Amino acid sequence: MVEISVIIPHYDDLARLDRCLAALSKQTVTRDRYEIIVADNMSPAGEGAVRAVIAGRARLVFALEKGAGPARNAAAAAASGGLLAFTDADCVPDPTWLAAGLSALVRQDMVGGRITVLCERAGMKSGAEAFETVFAFNNRRYIEQEGFSVTANLFCRRDVYDATGPFRVGVSEDRDWCLRARALGFRLAYQQAAVVGHPARADWPSLMRKWRRLHAELFANALMRRGGRLRWLVASAAMPASILAHLPRILVSPALAGHRERALGAATLARLRLWRFADGLMRLVGARA
Structure with a gap:
């Protein structure tokens, strides 16, 4: 039986989606314990192109409403796991990402992990890359000082998601969702060992x-x-x-x-x-x- 559902919103980023799915296929958690659900925001490349990239590695669902939040909601509605793991199509989870998140959820209601910044271009960093390398995605500070985790690296129990409700549109959805969950009394903790790489903005x-x-x-x-x-x-x-x-x-x-x-x-x-x-x-x- 599937224990955890990995949720990936996607829009028109096929190469990075392929890289994300390749990383998820190398998790130390055995494959029968987790499923992967890609929620596509009606990418211009079309369903056939998205399915070709997925190549059987994930289930594909569609979100007609634009935005990563609605895509996550569509994937969560289709999920069969009692635990949910959120990441993004342009992210690269470490092989132990799922295992570390699962171990932390034994003691917590929600868990956010560490995010490293990836520079995809070789050579000297641009100003944007240098800035993001230093300042972007300090998820430990977000969790411990501001009370939320970014959805590029967030784990929760299914009952927590159901009680909190779907991600909203037009607001900072990860902050808004985590603060709503915490207002209901659910606990959020940081897990250093659950690592996801996220690309820096190039320019x-x-x-x-x-x-x-x-x-x-x-x-x-x-x-x-x-x-x-x-x-x-x-x-x-x-x-x-x-x-x-x-x-x-x-x-x-x-x-x-x-x-x-x-x-x-x-x-x-x-x-x-x-x-x-x-x-x-x-x-x-x-x-x-």
């Missing part, structure tokens, strides 16, 4: 696409909380000062090689934080109009 345009989406979702989350507008204003106003506060992390990071990578990372840090300052204030003004 400034791809980094901005990520942050435009994140900023819109985070603002929607803020408006749902009491005093959220004031909190958002304070956080936005602090963005310029955060450049100097966080610059030392780039300058001393062992993950960056040489002055050029550090300079590119520092420039991206400054550019992004100034954008977040301006965009944050504009969202407040627009919300009052």
Whole structure:
């Protein structure tokens, strides 16, 4: 009987989906204990192309509503396991990922694991890659200080998912879902040994696409909380000062090689934080109009 269902939302990223499924086929957990469900968001390549990449390694379901949240919900509805493991189509789980998550769920209701940043291009890192190598996906801090895990590396019991309800659209879905689950009394813990690799954004345009989406979702989350507008204003106003506060992390990071990578990372840090300052204030003004 299937013990755990691995849930993967997918949209138009066939090469990375193939890599993700290859990594999942190498798990130390025996294959009869887990199933893999790919929820496709109606990729332009078509069902035939998606099935060809899956090649029998997973079940395929479809999510008509756009977004990773609806895709995860569609996969969860089809899942037969009593435990759920969430990751993304562009991620690369370590061979012991499932085993580590399963062991932690014995003691917890929800578990988030460690996320490493993958640079897919050879050679010197771009500014976006340098920035994400240092700052992206600090899932331990998210869990222990902010109370949520990213859905690229999240485990939970099926009854926790059912009680909490589906992922919502238009908000920071992983944060929103975990906070709703914790409000019901469910416990979330960090599992260092459950490791997933996630690719860094390769350049400034791809980094901005990520942050435009994140900023819109985070603002929607803020408006749902009491005093959220004031909190958002304070956080936005602090963005310029955060450049100097966080610059030392780039300058001393062992993950960056040489002055050029550090300079590119520092420039991206400054550019992004100034954008977040301006965009944050504009969202407040627009919300009052």
